[in-house]
Amino acid sequence: MMLANYIGAIALIVIGFYAMIVKHDIIKIVIGMGITDYGLNLLIVSIGFNEGGTAPIFTFGELTSGMYFVDPVPQALTLTSIVIGACVTAMALALCVRLYKEYGTLDSRRIRRLHG
């Protein structure tokens, strides 16, 4: 089951990079960045998962000696990472709006005043 997670994570990252490389629409580039981020988040959560572990929070049931938690640290990391990802997307979209106003296009091939 974890293998599927890893494969999924890697696939998401690759798709994200693919979008950033191939798509000329800057909104799609931003979407690509988002997808890469999700892939990473999935990967981090999967790293902390222990087969059969319980949630790393206060539980109502009895704690027996055989029980163990899933690793809480990656979940915290993921939360942080999600927040950062959301901010990046918001900022990038804001810049897209301003760029569209200036250049009248979203085509990255035409937004190249800085070159050479």
Place this chain on the structure above:
Amino acid sequence: MFKKLIDNSAARSPWLFHINAGSCNGCDIELVALLTPRYDVERLGFKLAGTPRHADIVVVTGPVTAQSKDRVLRTIAQVPDPKVIVTLGSCPRSCNVFRGSYSVVGPLDKYVPIDVSIAGCTPKPEAIIDGLALATQILKEKRGAK
């Protein structure tokens, strides 16, 4: 401290700046001929400078055409003191055969005082050397008078 050294050197290292004020090129060629092995004025320290700022002696050839007048005067003005102005050939002296032409406004001494004037159309190299040697003496005097 160096007054004597400088005064003595003044006559030994005259650098020329050559201005063509509408000359037929005859005098120009003769001036350059002075640098050839036969006459070799470099033995006297003469050297052709590339810019009026480096020059001690300004050599003007040609009858001073209307087009060249301002440029000649401006260039002469840009030579640092002490300087000597030499006219080479008959043209700058009297406008020679070009006198009376609508485009000739010479002779040069209407505009600036001339120190040495070498006559001839064209002057012989020996005459030019003689004139330039005289110019170096004047240069030394000007330096000494300062």
Place this chain on the structure above:
Amino acid sequence: MTYEIFKHFPVLAIMCYFVGAFIVTLAGKRRMLRNVVAGAVMLISLSLLLSLVVPVMVDGQIITYWMGNWEPVEGYAIGIAIEVDALSLFFGLLVAIAVALAGFYSFRYITQDDANGPFFTLFLMLSGGVMGIVLSGDLFNIYVMLEVMTFAAVGLTAFRSWNPNAREAAFKYLVVGSIGSTCVLLGTALVYAQCHTLNLAQISAMLPGNMNPTMVFAFAMLFTGFGCKSFMFPFQPIAADAHGAAPSSVSVLISGVFTKTGVYGIIRVSYFLFRTMGLTSMQTLLVFIGCVSMFVCVTMALNQHDFKRLLAFHSISQIGYILTALGLCSALGIAGGLYHAINHTLFKGLLFLTAGAVLYATGTTYLEKLGGLARKMPQTAALFMVGAFSISGIPPFNGFASKWMIYQATYEKAAETGSIGYALVTVVCVVTSVLTLASFIKVGQSVFFGQLPLEYENVKETPLSMRIPMWIMAALCFLTGLFPDLMVEYLLGPATAAVLDTARYIDAAMGAGYAEIVANSTAYLAEPVLVFAGTWDPVSWLLLFVIVMCAVTLVSLAGRRSRGALTLADDAKHATFFGGEEAEFSHVASGDLFWGFKHNLRGYLNFMSRAHSGITNDYVVWGVCAMAVITVYCFIFM
């Protein structure tokens, strides 16, 4: 003497910036209050770090601070650590100095912008982020701070939003920068998967020698990620865009400080966490990347027409020097690289500030439009010359001292390994240095010297409040170059020792003896002894210079009566010589300079110019390719 009190200083230094950022926001439009708060914050942070110099640099302490007092339990670090060794403090000082000077410069500089409210918020966030990275002892914290820093930097790049270039640069920067962030986060996650800890000290005790494919991959990712943050080749185009478009005082931070965090990251990753720097393959990789960055960026800089964009390419070129030196893995190389890092911050800061002064006075940094400003802004011109001489390595300024150490380090490495390749590295360094000189002569000729265009007839010198930080930087450029011995003794020596002596770093965090128990090898990667192949004594040079100068002055005073007069006037005699024509405006602009050079290398230069196409996708391709190539390289050779 007890150092208990100093334990709290690093965390305060970081918090200062963040707290200050929020208070500045509250100040709203009251500019005076805003300036006072920001200034106070920057000074407090700087003095906190300066007070650490004695315990850390001189006495060799390592200061560890556990957030919330979560100290390690049974050899497992649970809490978040702030750990300051000589290396961290070195970078911290560099950050604090640059931030303070750039900040004081900005007080006046940004008054030209109408909406300058959020400037200091972002500025202090950026500073806090950078400070957080260099002082932190926790890998994930470094990632978070990296993001905070990148974010503030993107915001500041787009700060002059009326300028379309700024928005475009910010967008590209955000997109390509996200590759770097992705790499760092991926690497961090993989390291956590392996070690179940995020503490740098503990990781560096556990990882070296235990390399499996996952860890090789993690290393490649972290290396690329920090490389992206230092804008090494092939991430240089976004750096050029961002530095060029941002306000000058921000460019100082992005080029002088931001890139240094990448360098710091690379040091931490390859000298500490994985200790891969001992491998020949790793050294070759870093030196190769350094050389390519150095050469490509300097030739790109020669092609530029914008003052700040040119400076931007130069900063990557100088980063190339630093990476090359660090890649040598010898004490002299590390010392030289760190020396160059601090010098680069100073002189590039100075140059960006002069560019800002030119922009402030004339409203443009376009080289073809400017000229002759030295007559109107003599101090700025003098400051520019100090910066230009420093960056192109003219003795006795600081750039030379560090470059000279780098040349020796590369050539000694060549002798040690017996490989002529490193000798060629020395040659590349020297050639880059002379090309740097060329491009600064281009700037001097086309901005400060030559003829003054009519429209700048009324230009004024920059206000005093902007000149003071520049003069301080210039003085530092001179002093750091004049006393390389003191620099080595008090800053570089301890920092170099800290880079090579990982065991002490581990012990300081995890308790004494931890490194020996856990780590597989605690031996030095190289002996921390500086071996010089040559000699250079700037103070004596200066003394000789002064003596000869006195002699020349005396001689010329003795001969002043017989000398020709010195005349100044504004008439035909003193007009510029134009072959007899009336003097007119004629200025050899930057594009026309160095034709002989450009003509011979036209194939290469045109290719590079086309390659920096300005299309975001292309830059992403470069970044992803770099990531792939470095990964494959690491898998093959590690």
Place this chain on the structure above:
Amino acid sequence: MEFLIKIVYILIFPGLLFSSVFGLWLAGIDRKVVARMQRRVGPPVLQPTYDFFKLLGKETIVPSCAARHTFLIAPYVGLISLVVTALFIPIGGLQAFGGMADMVVVLYLITIPSLAMIFGGSASASPFAGVGVSRSMVAIMAYELPLILVLLSIGRAAGGTYVTFSLERVTLYQQMFGSFLFDWRLIPAALAMLLVIPCEVGAHPFDVGEAETEICEGPLVEYSGAPLAVFKLSHAIKMFIMTALFCALFLGGISTGMLWLDVVIALALCSVVTLICMTLLHAITARLKVEQVFKFFWTVVSGLALVSLILVWFVD
């Protein structure tokens, strides 16, 4: 006493006075011998000295568009740094101030006068100077690559099993094992160095920056009087320094046991090197174009130096 000797070193013997006089003398024999090769009588050997003093007596014109301070200070900075550089180069085993600067430092120090000329010319605001600045800088870029290759070869050869940049070590090594000029591995480097010298000094055929017939002496176009005199003097001292550097690097092994004799021999050798690499080239060649200079140095001369470097590295 020690202090007095140092002052004598600085002001008299390899320092200010001597390097000026000897440099002017070298410039003089250069002009004289070129003239003799062209079958002319030629100027007296003291001609550069006369030129220098004459220029001192001339008026100094500061152009109205110029950046005055840079324009006037630049020549003096160039001259002083050159004189200081002269102190670091061993002359026939006599090293006035050894252990202060090595080969790489000297490489950088000798660019300061060129830089002074470039910035001074640039400050004069003349377009001719602008072109001259561009060309001088290309010349610097051109010779720097072969020069560092030569220095690295020497550094390796003199380092024995290791490397060294120290000029003292280079001299010592040569005195023990013979001059490098007679080491077959370093002959290409010596040739390269001989070609670098005229380019660094700005002599024919590499004087693209100061081409008086094309661009009115380039950076010097607006200079007159004392600053020009100082530039001419720097040019002369540069000839001395570069030839002395050649002698120190390739002919340092000549040792008779008597210091004064060594010094005299070294100075004689300086003159010979000047004749070979400057006078001969001056007399037989015309000025190259600027892109030709660059190409020539980055291909032929660098190639020669690189051959040496490789030989030194791989052949014992």
